[in-house]
Amino acid sequence: MSANPPDVTARIARLFVYPVKSCAGVEVQEAVLTESGLDLDRAWMVVDSDGEFVSQRELPRMALIRPQLKHLDVVLRAPGMLALHLSIDTVEAPVRVRVWDDEVPAFDMGAVAAQWFTDFLGRPLRLVRFDPDHRRLSSLQWTGGVEAPNQFSDGYPLLVTSEASLAEVNRRLSARGEAPVGIERFRPNLVLADVEAHDEDRLADLHVEAEGGEAVLRAVKPCARCPIPDVDPATGDTGTAVRDTLQAYRADARLNGAVTFGMNAIVIQGDGLTLRVGQGVRAAWRFD
Numbered sequence: 314m315s316a317n318p319p320d321v322t323a324r325i326a327r328l329f330v331y332p333v334k335s336c337a338g339v340e341v342q343e344a345v346l347t348e349s350g351l352d353l354d355r356a357w358m359v360v361d362s363d364g365e366f367v368s369q370r371e372l373p374r375m376a377l378i379r380p381q382l383k384h385l386d387v388v389l390r391a392p393g394m395l396a397l398h399l400s401i402d403t404v405e406a407p408v409r410v411r412v413w414d415d416e417v418p419a420f421d422m423g424a425v426a427a428q429w430f431t432d433f434l435g436r437p438l439r440l441v442r443f444d445p446d447h448r449r450l451s452s453l454q455w456t457g458g459v460e461a462p463n464q465f466s467d468g469y470p471l472l473v474t475s476e477a478s479l480a481e482v483n484r485r486l487s488a489r490g491e492a493p494v495g496i497e498r499f500r501p502n503l504v505l506a507d508v509e510a511h512d513e514d515r516l517a518d519l520h521v522e523a524e525g526g527e528a529v530l531r532a533v534k535p536c537a538r539c540p541i542p543d544v545d546p547a548t549g550d551t552g553t554a555v556r557d558t559l560q561a562y563r564a565d566a567r568l569n570g571a572v573t574f575g576m577n578a579i580v581i582q583g584d585g586l587t588l589r590v591g592q593g594v595r596a597a598w599r600f601d
Contacts, residue, residue, distance in 0.1 A: 321516060323594040326476050326506035327496065332387050333440070334358040334412075334465045335368035336378040337546060338500060343589040346528055348580050349462045350470035351502055351588070353382065355443070357399065357422070358465040359430055362437050364410040366465070369541045372434050374549040389429070397429045404442045412465055418444040451579060455534040461579035469577035472536055473513050474501040478574065481510035482558060491554040498542040498555060499574055503530075505594060513576045517599040521583070522592050528583025532599075535565050535573035542574070 329338040334355045345352040359367050359375070369375045381388040389397040404420030411417075419441040421427075426440040443449075443464040451461040451469045463470045474496065483493040496504055505513060513532060521528040542555040556572060565573040 320597045323505045323507045325592045327504035330354045332380045335375045346583050346586050348584045355465040360410050366412045369544050373544045376544050376546045377549050391433050418447050471502045471578040473503045473578050474575035475505040475508050477510040485558045497546050516596040519596045521594050523586040525586045528586050529581040530578045531581050532576035532578045534577040536575040537571040
């Protein structure tokens with residue numbers, strides 16, 4: 314007997330990697346999947362003099378820092394700044410840093426990188442690289458006990474959204490007399506096509522026809538949205554239109570009424586496989 318067909322068939326429409334936490338993302342056509350998410354995603358992070366992470370929440374100009382992925386390095390560019398080259402394989406002194414409630418080991422990236430971020434963002438800052446030997450796990454409560462490591466992401470290896478969900482937000486923004494926004498505001502890793510608006514909220518495991526085999530991604534927690542979607546990635550200016558619009562229809566009972574958009578996901582299978590734009594995705598509806 315043949316297996317029952319999946320309830321949903323979709324495809325990967327867009328892929329994004331964010332090498333430096335809270336800086337601009339890099340749209341890619343393909344990316345290697347690791348157990349902690351897409352390769353080099355949130356591998357670096359900006360911290361203050363106390364080792365506490367900083368983000369666009371307090372420094373919206375971070376949106377103007379644009380990484381470019383090269384073969385052996387990451388190049389950072391920002392308005393009025395010379396390019397900063399980060400060697401993927403080079404770090405300096407070990408340090409301890411804090412991301413949300415987690416204190417984790419990391420490596421300082423040196424004085425030049427520290428001065429670059431300090432000059433552009435206007436306060437003393439340093440850049441650090443995640444220690445790959447450390448296992449920082451997602452909440453076991455939300456993963457159902459599955460150990461899902463991630464680097465400097467807010468808490469989960471991947472964020473999945475859809476083109477239709479963005480279209481619905483923009484329809485509602487237009488009805489309010491506001492300008493449309495791009496998916497970059499929501500900082501996804503995977504953007505799905507061929508699904509209805511917010512279908513990603515209700516999908517069980519996503520089976521991706523990846524290069525070299527099948528990857529399985531499990532959506533485990535709705536993504537509560539902070540003010541970052543209201544930061545204009547082109548200017549660093551802030552507003553309230555996106556959050557106000559989401560508040561009208563995206564209060565999520567699963568998170569005690571928090572406004573959500575997209576689903577945090579973990580990697581069940583496929584470490585080392587390559588995800589590519591256009592690959593097929595199949596899933597069943599989740600009924601928990």
